[in-house]
Amino acid sequence: MSDKPSDDHSSASEIPDDVWEQFIRDAERDTRGSAPKEPSARARMVTERLRRQEERGESPPGWRTGPVSPETNGRAGRRRTLWAVLGVPVAVAVALVALKPSLLPGDPFGTGESAAAEASPLPAESAAPTAAPGASDPEPPTLDEPFAGSPALRWADGEAGIVLPEAKAVGPVSKDRVEQALKLTRKLLVAANLDPETVRGERPEAALSLLDPKQPGLLDDLNTALRAPSGTHDPVTMFSRFDPDEIRPAGDVIKTRGRMTFEKGSHAGVAVRADYTFVYPVTRADGSTEVTRTIVRRVLDVELADPAHYRVTPGRLTVRKYDEEIGNSTCDVNDGYLHPEFPSRREKGPDPTGPTTDPYDRSRSLDDGHACGTVTRT
Structure with missing residues (x-):
């Protein structure tokens, strides 16, 4: 060896x-x-x-990495701690986006309009719509979001939704006269449908003061309806009113959408047609937090006649025709108030005899009949 x-x-x-x-x-x-x-x-x-x-505490430093400074080690520790804290919120956010991609800004997945576009106000209605508004998210209304799940979310608030067309002379009727008629019609719509006193069931004095007392029958009929409402004389045909012992407004906003047109009248004046829909979010007066909505569409034909040729009161409107369609109010109750139905208290009764309608569909003409029907949404 x-x-x-x-x-x-x-x-x-x-x-x-x-x-x-x-x-x-x-x-x-x-x-x-x-x-x-x-x-x-x-x-x-x-x-x-x-x-x-x-x-003995004499371990040598790493061979390839070199000494590890306390600062670097601290940063790594902080990063680990940060991710541990953020992990749960990030997971929740990912889950929410998966359920509702529209929460992401800019619509990265191409699911439709961005959240900003969905919430942006609609431009004023300048012509008759050709179809009902599209479907909205099926979110129930709440006290914080009383218009959630409603096309009215993008409508204007209150008086801002009554935009007057540009006044122009019509035949012998001057531009100033046309403008006066438009402003008086706007005041009537506001007083009859948006005034807080009217909506909470008080006598609509401001609206009544705009009507011509020389018009045969109208003021008498309206006063009878306010004093002793009945099936033939009910003030809700002209005024939006809720029983304060039963209903409270859900917030201060009533959504409004519609348009106004004008033409030469039959009494040497200017005739105005107003077609507007008002959406009222309400809750019960018993302290409940449940919210529902009543939708009222009104079509009003009035005229500001020429007092030089006709026996009329200057500065007052003559009502030629008024019609209404009410969505989500108990039928066959003629006590002078609107009676919204709440999902939790919707009573089982006889099947409605009228048609099924979308109360937000402003493309339809209002029929003369007022059969009790069913609404597709509130």
Whole structure:
């Protein structure tokens, strides 16, 4: 046997100790979880030395990475802590977006209009619509969001929804006369449908003061309806009124949409047609937080006649025709008030005899009949 050491032994003896130490650490890390192997005598020796150095606090720095500064280690710790805190909210946000992609700005998935567009106000109605408004998200109304799930969410608030057309002379009727007729009609719509006193069931004095007392029968009929409402004389045919003992407004906003047109009248004056829909969010007066909506569409034909040729009161309107369609109000109750139905208290009764209609559909003409029907949405 030769006394010359083997090539393997010579190569091993020429490897520095720090290299061997790093090799052992890397090997232990890379082979963790694999089948255990019996370490060599050299490996056991180096391992034992490393263990003793660690016990004395003398472990050498990493071979490839170099020393780890306390600052770097702190940043890593903070990042781990931050992700641990943000993990749950981020997961919730991802779930919400998956259920409703429209929550993301800009509509990245091409699902339709962006959230900003969906909530932006509609321009004023300048012509008769050709179809009903599109479907809305089926969200129930609440006290905080009384118009949720309604096309009226994008309608104007109250008086802002009654936009007058530009006044122009019609035949012998001057532009100023036309403008006066338009403004008086607007005042009548506001007083009869938006005035807080009228809506909460009080006598609509402001609206009555705009009507010509010389018009035969009208004021007498309206006063009779307000004093002793009945099936033949009910003030809700002209005024939007709720019983304050039964109903409270859900907020201060009534949504309004419609248009106004004019032409030469039959009494040397100007005739105005107003076609407007009003949406009233309400809750019960018993303290309930449940919200529902009543939708009232009114078509009103009035004329500002020429007092120089006819026996009329200057500055007062003559009503030629008025018609209404009411969505979500109990039928066959003629006590002078609108009676909204709430989903939780909708009573089972006889099937409605009238047609099923969309109360937001302003493309339809109003029929003379007022059969009790069903609305497709509120």
